[in-house]
Amino acid sequence: MEWSDLPLSRSAIDRAGVRRTEPGLLDRLVDDPQARVVLVRRGLVATVPGPVADQVMLAVLPPAKVVPVVGPAAEWLLLGVADDGTAYLGLHVPEPEAHADLEGIPDEEPFAVVAPHLRWSPLREIGTDLSPQDVGLATTAVALAAWHASHPRCPRCGSATVVEESGWVRRCTQDGSLHYPRTDPAVIMAVTDVDDRLLLGHAATWSPGRFSTLAGYVEPGEPLEQAVRREVREEVGVLVGDVEYVSSQPWPFPASLMLGFRGRALTTEVTVDGVEVTQARWFTRRELDDAVRAAEVVLPSRTSIARALIEDWFGGPLTGPVEGPGWSEGR
Ligand SMILES: [Zn+2]
Structure with a gap:
C-alpha cells in the first residue's frame, strides 16, 4: 500500500x-x-x-x-x-x-x-x-x-469564550486571550527483532484476543524518537535502538495525531507493565497469519494506522473471520 x-x-x-x-x-x-x-x-x-x-x-x-x-x-x-x-x-x-x-x-x-x-x-x-x-x-x-x-471556557480565567475566525479560534470574552484547536501527538510503532518478528501488545481495556502495535502520547519536552523508545520500555520492557518515521494519520477521538514508526529491538525479553498492557508477544508472519485466521488474534480496524503498520510488515492484507473495531489507539 x-x-x-x-x-x-x-x-x-x-x-x-x-x-x-x-x-x-x-x-x-x-x-x-x-x-x-x-x-x-x-x-x-x-x-x-x-x-x-x-x-x-x-x-x-x-x-x-x-x-x-x-x-x-x-x-x-x-x-x-x-x-x-x-x-x-x-x-x-x-x-x-x-x-x-x-x-x-x-x-x-x-x-x-x-x-x-x-x-x-x-x-x-x-x-x-x-x-x-x-x-x-x-x-x-x-x-x-x-x-x-x-473548550467552552477560558483556561486562564474561566470566563466564557466565543468562536472566531470561522470556527478556528475561541476568544475569551473577559481577557481577550485567543485559544487555538489542539492536536495531541502520539507515537505508534511496529517494533521488530533481529529475526524480523513483530511485537504486538494487548491493552488492559481491550476484549480478549485483541492485539495491536504499541502506542503512547508524546510527553512535553520529548522528541518523537525518545517517545517511541520510552513507551516500548515502559509498557513491555523491550529496549529499542534504531527508529524510523513512516507516516502519520489524524485520529480525532478526540484529538490525536498518530505518528507511525518502525523500531528495531535491541532486546527480546517481554515484561508487561500489567497496567496499560497486560499481554505482549513476538509474532513471526506465519504465527500471526495463523492466529488471525483462527480468530485467536483480532487486529485493529482497517481505518487505523496500526493495521497499516502491521500489514506493511506482513507484506499484504491479513484476513480473519473476525474484524476488529477501531478501538482507541494510544491511551
Ligand atoms: Zn479569560
Missing part, C-alpha cells in the same frame, strides 16, 4: 485557511444555497446509505435544511472549499436540551424530518468507505467539533 492511502489521511480539500478571517464569511455561507454542511453529533458524523451495500456516504446538506433544526445558537465551522468552488461548513449539533425550544423537533433524531435516511456513524468505522474529499471533511469536522465541545 501507499502510505498516502491511510484512510483518514487521504484528504483532498482546500482548508481555505486564508479565508477564515473574512468578515461575515460564515453568515454569507449559511445563506448560500450552494454551500454544504457536514454534521457532527456526540462525536459521530452524519451519513446516508451509499451505493454499495453496508457502506455509507457522508451526508452533506444545504444550510437551509439545517438551520430550522439546530436553531440560532449553532456554532458553524469553515471546513474548506472543494475544487468546484463549493464551500463546506461543519456544524456541531447541539444536544437535545439546547434545542428543546424548537417545536416539533424530536430529541433523539433531530434531522428525521428534513433528512429521513440520515444516520450517525463512528468515523473510525466508516473511514475506509468515504471518498478522499469526504474523509478530509469528516475528519476535520469531528476533530474541530470535539475541541469546541471540550
